[in-house]
Amino acid sequence: MKVLQVVSSAYRATFEEQDDTVLWLTQAMKNAGGDLDVLLTGNTVNYAVVGQDASGLKFGQWKQTQPPRIEEDLSRMISKGIAVIAVADDLIDRGLGDSALIEGVRRVHRGDVARVMSNYDQVWRW
Amino acid sequence: MKHYLFIESEGSFAAADAPQFFALAREIKQQGDTVEIFLVQNGVMPARAGSKADGLSAALQAGIAVMADEMSMRERALKASDLVTGVKPAKIGTVVERTAAGWNVIWH
Amino acid sequence: MSKDKTLTFAFMEPPFESARGTTVFRIVSEAVRSGFDVNVFAYEGAVMMSFARQQQHANAVHGRDIVEENHPLPKDWVAALLAEAAAKNIKLDWANCGLCVDERGAGEAIPGVRRGTPADLWKMAAESANTLVVGTH
Numbered sequence: 001m002k003v004l005q006v007v008s009s010a011y012r013a014t015f016e017e018q019d020d021t022v023l024w025l026t027q028a029m030k031n032a033g034g035d036l037d038v039l040l041t042g043n044t045v046n047y048a049v050v051g052q053d054a055s056g057l058k059f060g061q062w063k064q065t066q067p068p069r070i071e072e073d074l075s076r077m078i079s080k081g082i083a084v085i086a087v088a089d090d091l092i093d094r095g096l097g098d099s100a101l102i103e104g105v106r107r108v109h110r111g112d113v114a115r116v117m118s119n120y121d122q123v124w125r126w
Numbered sequence: 127m128k129h130y131l132f133i134e135s136e137g138s139f140a141a142a143d144a145p146q147f148f149a150l151a152r153e154i155k156q157q158g159d160t161v162e163i164f165l166v167q168n169g170v171m172p173a174r175a176g177s178k179a180d181g182l183s184a185a186l187q188a189g190i191a192v193m194a195d196e197m198s199m200r201e202r203a204l205k206a207s208d209l210v211t212g213v214k215p216a217k218i219g220t221v222v223e224r225t226a227a228g229w230n231v232i233w234h
Numbered sequence: 235m236s237k238d239k240t241l242t243f244a245f246m247e248p249p250f251e252s253a254r255g256t257t258v259f260r261i262v263s264e265a266v267r268s269g270f271d272v273n274v275f276a277y278e279g280a281v282m283m284s285f286a287r288q289q290q291h292a293n294a295v296h297g298r299d300i301v302e303e304n305h306p307l308p309k310d311w312v313a314a315l316l317a318e319a320a321a322k323n324i325k326l327d328w329a330n331c332g333l334c335v336d337e338r339g340a341g342e343a344i345p346g347v348r349r350g351t352p353a354d355l356w357k358m359a360a361e362s363a364n365t366l367v368v369g370t371h
Contacts, residue, residue: 167257225363
């Protein structure tokens with residue numbers, strides 16, 4: 001069974017969780033033998049952009065020591081064989097059409113998403 | 127050929143990408159797969175005749191079957207006679223039936 | 235347990251915040267009513283659905299005391315579905331993501347609900363006819 005994880009909710013509780021919960025779940029299932037790829041849609045295409053920095057969260061004497069590092073998470077996923085695909089039109093809509101993306105992230109035009117989905121047994125949209 | 131059930135729970139009044147979700151349904155149909163749309167929660171509100179929401183009419187024009195959850199309709203005083211032509215009331219069991227039949231059921 | 239007769243549902247919505255939780259319960263209920271074996275994987279805020287310390291309250295705005303108000307508690311919905319499945323001799327495996335439980339201090343789930351892991355979700359899905367995922371914002 002091959003599953004396409006469609007991630008659409010971006011930066012939701014990433015400071016609290018120190019990651020994206022769906023990307024985390026995807027890695028955990030991959031480690032358990034799952035066969036999954038990721039499609040970044042909507043605002044989550046920003047996850048593919050180089051230069052994200054979530055460090056510096058501080059409340060009183062409390063300081064976050066392990067901020068979310070989405071770029072590292074995506075690179076690790078790609079290195080483990082999880083294809084990470086970003087919708088190119090969503091990048092363009094957000095002024096990111098020419099931005100440098102994390103190495104290994106593939107772009108797909110919105111009009112080709114239906115074709116991409118047909119390559120998977122199941123599509124899970126989070 | 128694959129089968130898809132798209133569940134729309136928000137509609138374009140609340141979700142800017144709802145029209146894209148409907149457009150994806152149209153593209154799936156165009157590539158020869160089966161697709162239906164199930165409206166639930168506030169997703170039924172664009173199904174009221176006279177609604178100015180984006181996306182739904184194009185899906186209907188593409189020949190996609192569109193259903194509206196009966197409980198969500200009732201909660202919003204939306205009668206079957208109020209629905210835009212082409213949208214049919216349906217029970218939540220439709221989701222279970224399609225899931226059990228192996229359709230790709232995708233929530234938005 | 236037949237794979238063809240098993241459905242898996244994964245969801246993230248916490249209680250009392252949106253309509254999604256209720257809809258997920260309606261879908262799960264329909265699956266149980268229809269006689270399917272059902273797996274539920276509660277992820278992130280959804281683990282609070284089965285938190286045992288949920289309590290009813292009176293509602294002065296409604297003009298009702300605690301008994302009259304009979305406030306819905308999702309833990310009671312989970313319990314009712316577990317009881318219905320047991321009465322029908324079908325399986326309802328309700329698993330809460332364990333780490334999600336820990337970070338919320340929500341270890342006290344109602345009886346019949348278990349801790350689970352992402353590996354359990356993948357196993358559930360692999361052993362089911364199909365899986366429906368309901369995320370959150």
